[in-house]
Amino acid sequence: MNKMLGYLNGYRRESVLAPLFKMLEATFDLFVPLVMADIVNVGIAARDFHYILVRCGLLLLLAAIGLACSLTAQYFSAKAAVGYSTALRHALFAHIQSLSFSEMDTLGTSTLITRMTSDVNQVQSGLNLFLRLFLRSPFVVIGAMVMAFTVNVKAALIFVVTIPLLSVVVFGIMAATRPMYKTVQNRLDRVLGLTRENLTGVRVVRAFDKEKDEVSRFENANALLTDMQLHVGHISALMNPVTYVLINIAIVALLYVGSIQINVGGMASGDVIALVNYMNQILVELVKLANLIVQVSKGIACAGRVQAVLDTKPGMAFPAKVLGEVAADKAADAVRFDHVSLTYAGAGAPSLSDISFTAKRGQTIGVIGGTGSGKSSLVNLIPRFYDATEGTVEIMGRDARSYPREALRGKVAMVMQKAQLFGGTIRSNLLWGNKNASDAELWAALETAQAAEFVKAKPLGLDEPVEQGGRNLSGGQKQRLTIARALVGKPDILILDDSASALDYATDAALRKALAALPGDLTVFIVSQRAASLQHADQIIVLDDGRLVGLGRHDALRQNCPVYEEIYESQFKKGDAQK
Numbered sequence: 060m061n062k063m064l065g066y067l068n069g070y071r072r073e074s075v076l077a078p079l080f081k082m083l084e085a086t087f088d089l090f091v092p093l094v095m096a097d098i099v100n101v102g103i104a105a106r107d108f109h110y111i112l113v114r115c116g117l118l119l120l121l122a123a124i125g126l127a128c129s130l131t132a133q134y135f136s137a138k139a140a141v142g143y144s145t146a147l148r149h150a151l152f153a154h155i156q157s158l159s160f161s162e163m164d165t166l167g168t169s170t171l172i173t174r175m176t177s178d179v180n181q182v183q184s185g186l187n188l189f190l191r192l193f194l195r196s197p198f199v200v201i202g203a204m205v206m207a208f209t210v211n212v213k214a215a216l217i218f219v220v221t222i223p224l225l226s227v228v229v230f231g232i233m234a235a236t237r238p239m240y241k242t243v244q245n246r247l248d249r250v251l252g253l254t255r256e257n258l259t260g261v262r263v264v265r266a267f268d269k270e271k272d273e274v275s276r277f278e279n280a281n282a283l284l285t286d287m288q289l290h291v292g293h294i295s296a297l298m299n300p301v302t303y304v305l306i307n308i309a310i311v312a313l314l315y316v317g318s319i320q321i322n323v324g325g326m327a328s329g330d331v332i333a334l335v336n337y338m339n340q341i342l343v344e345l346v347k348l349a350n351l352i353v354q355v356s357k358g359i360a361c362a363g364r365v366q367a368v369l370d371t372k373p374g375m376a377f378p379a380k381v382l383g384e385v386a387a388d389k390a391a392d393a394v395r396f397d398h399v400s401l402t403y404a405g406a407g408a409p410s411l412s413d414i415s416f417t418a419k420r421g422q423t424i425g426v427i428g429g430t431g432s433g434k435s436s437l438v439n440l441i442p443r444f445y446d447a448t449e450g451t452v453e454i455m456g457r458d459a460r461s462y463p464r465e466a467l468r469g470k471v472a473m474v475m476q477k478a479q480l481f482g483g484t485i486r487s488n489l490l491w492g493n494k495n496a497s498d499a500e501l502w503a504a505l506e507t508a509q510a511a512e513f514v515k516a517k518p519l520g521l522d523e524p525v526e527q528g529g530r531n532l533s534g535g536q537k538q539r540l541t542i543a544r545a546l547v548g549k550p551d552i553l554i555l556d557d558s559a560s561a562l563d564y565a566t567d568a569a570l571r572k573a574l575a576a577l578p579g580d581l582t583v584f585i586v587s588q589r590a591a592s593l594q595h596a597d598q599i600i601v602l603d604d605g606r607l608v609g610l611g612r613h614d615a616l617r618q619n620c621p622v623y624e625e626i627y628e629s630q631f632k633k634g635d636a637q638k
Contacts (some may be wrong), residue, residue: 369403425593492547
């Protein structure tokens with residue numbers, strides 16, 4: 060929690076001024092019952108109308124000063140809370156961006172979204188209330204008891220008994236509900252995860268007629284969340300009635316003691332009114348304190364969840380500069396795998412086992428295999444999205460771990476299986492590859508990616524709007540734009556991870572021809588389910604259940620790799636000419 064408070068450093072002045080102005084407001088509030096007692100004991104008793112008007116004017120002045128102090132405190136507390144949550148959210152987002160794919164897989168997307176939105180908002184609300192009420196409420200409670208002693212010592216003893224009883228109720232309920240709020244947030248994670256899963260996979264759900272099953276799953280998770288929220292709500296709801304009962308019993312005791320004291324001349328009737336007002340002030344402040352404690356309990360639970368993410372250390376370390384020298388015998392190497400194995404966090408078995416191959420600069424490497432054979436896992440090791448658990452991955456003759464993050468990602472461009480575009484324009488999406496690229500470079504990349512024709516057909520060309528996720532584009536258009544985006548950066552290694560699956564055979568062939576015609580020594584990895592897309596590659600890597608079962612050119616693999624031959628025969632009739 061000390062680390063969390065560090066984000067409040069820029070708002071120390073506001074964090075001090077907010078409670079101070081609240082205490083000033085509370086001080087003026089404590090004088091109000093004394094003025095009221097004075098009005099009753101002096102003004103009304105003597106029927107002095109002028110005296111009553113003067114004291115009423117004093118009450119108005121106290122109210123005006125208190126209001127000014129309250130507004131000032133509200134301004135400072137809101138400024139500190141919003142500024143704190145902004146800094147915390149920025150730090151959390153930056154930290155999430157620094158995590159590797161392994162940590163992201165372990166934490167889960169839905170819980171990260173919840174923690175950066177709902178949890179941070181709860182922390183903000185809790186801090187706002189804390190700054191405004193944490194000092195004010197105890198100050199008024201203690202101050203009211205002290206002022207009561209100045210009115211009548213015997214009657215004030217009732218305050219001495221009542222306040223500890225109220226404290227036991229308030230803090231007891233707080234202790235009981237705090238862990239429950241953490242459970243509520245965890246169950247909210249589950250609901251959000253199911254919601255996100257169903258929204259992203261809605262077409263699959265409908266295709267398999269699983270709407271009722273998914274509704275049932277959601278309702279079960281939502282019911283668990285609702286039950287826990289009701290349970291903790293019922294416990295929290297006990298606070299107000301129990302405190303009201305104790306306060307009203309105390310008021311009855313005050314009236315009883317006050318009536319005896321008035322009969323014996325120990326106090327005036329206005330003093331009883333002042334004591335009852337002080338008791339009501341305590342009631343109001345304890346209700347505020349109760350709400351504060353509920354909110355702060357939520358905030359603390361949420362802060363713990365946010366801190367858990369901030370405490371998650373990135374599993375990868377990147378050097379500040381490129382390390383080591385390239386050996387002479389590796390100068391022509393683009394990618395080299397040396398007995399590489401990969402086991403995902405929490406997995407029971409490796410996804411890749413003992414993979415070894417070398418890709419030379421300028422070569423086209425095909426990667427093929429059945430579903431779940433480890434094709435994406437293999438190419439994800441090249442830009443170092445994951446670290447190999449065994450063996451080494453070398454890029455351009457150096458260990459992949461010897462490159463700074465920016466340098467490595469500048470050399471390797473990855474086009475994912477799922478084409479992901481961002482809200483903006485075609486130009487803004489392409490500039491992700493290189494923010495300084497000229498229009499000529501953008502059009503050249505579009506020509507190579509076979510996307511220039513449909514972009515030119517758009518009314519605004521490069522400035523044509525793109526909706527979030529590329530919803531206003533077809534699957535093939537999105538894939539071609541993501542390939543163009545990768546080409547804009549002019550990488551040394553281009554990885555197409557099944558990123559041409561939505562293209563027809565003619566466009567796919569034109570794309571491969573255009574890539575081969577690019578100047579320089581661009582090394583291209585093509586992951587595909589189509590044997591026709593890979594048969595002209597310089598090397599084809601055949602994977603089966605995470606193992607390398609074939610490596611070579613198309614013709615050789617057909618002769619000596621049964622897995623490749625099976626894939627080929629499943630797509631082409633025996634005896635057909637190669638396409």
